[in-house]
Amino acid sequence: MSDITRAAFLSVQLRSEAEKTRRHLERLPDEHWSWKPHEKSSSLGQLASHLVDCLHFARSVFSEDRSNIDLSTWRPFRAASREALLAAYDEAVSQALTAMASHDDQEARGTWEMAVNGTVRMRRDRESAFADMTLHHLIHHRGQLTVYLRLLDVPVASTYGPTADES
Numbered sequence: 001m002s003d004i005t006r007a008a009f010l011s012v013q014l015r016s017e018a019e020k021t022r023r024h025l026e027r028l029p030d031e032h033w034s035w036k037p038h039e040k041s042s043s044l045g046q047l048a049s050h051l052v053d054c055l056h057f058a059r060s061v062f063s064e065d066r067s068n069i070d071l072s073t074w075r076p077f078r079a080a081s082r083e084a085l086l087a088a089y090d091e092a093v094s095q096a097l098t099a100m101a102s103h104d105d106q107e108a109r110g111t112w113e114m115a116v117n118g119t120v121r122m123r124r125d126r127e128s129a130f131a132d133m134t135l136h137h138l139i140h141h142r143g144q145l146t147v148y149l150r151l152l153d154v155p156v157a158s159t160y161g162p163t164a165d166e167s
Contacts, residue, residue, distance in 0.1 A: 007062065007103035010130055014058065014100070017135060018093045021051060021142045023157035024149065025089060028082045032152050044148050045079060051141055052077045052088045057133035058096035061112050061126050062103055068115040096134070 025048060033045035042050065053076055060067040079085035103126070113123040114133075122129065146156050155165035 005103065006105050006108040006127060007100045010108070010127065010135075011097055011100045013135060014093070014096060017138055017142075018055070018089075020157075020159050021138055022086070022089065024142060024145050024159075025051070025082070025086060027149060027154050027157060028085070029152065029154060030081050033081070035148075035152065037148060037151050044145075044152075045085075046076075047141060047145055047148065048082075048085055049077050049079045049088075051138060051145075052079070052085070052092045054134055054137040054141065055089070055092035055096050057137070058130055059092070059099045060114075061129045061133065062096070062099035062108075065111070066113045066115065068118060071117055100130075 028044065028048055034043045036043050041047075056077075057067075077088060079088055108127055109125050111123060112126045112129045113120050114129070115121060122133075124132070142159070146159070149156050156163040158166050
């Protein structure tokens, strides 16, 4: 690991998970954008759009020391279609990787904090904040998305190996 910075190592992980996630997003049916598996669940479009917001955290973690979310003005990203989602997703991945590329090891281990309406809710080293707010968050919601796709009888893309649809 001595030949690669921590941020570069994390970028490799993000790039890999982002590519896997995109394969699932490419299969989203526009005609089911508002479909929900349960009344308490997010719609297919809302869940998929949230993946873009997860990526925005990476940009924040690696380009700011502190992020303050003002709930009176913050609005989650909402794509109206698969095409719009994929364009925003690709841009968010690019912005995250660009922000990560400028950090050396000391900066990657530096502190980042997230506040909501001025109250600090999280103070972590950048690596941990990135792992929780972006990488693991992306993987978690991608898993939910695969269930949505299965319930809609949309062939599920491979993630870490072939699916029943690709065997």
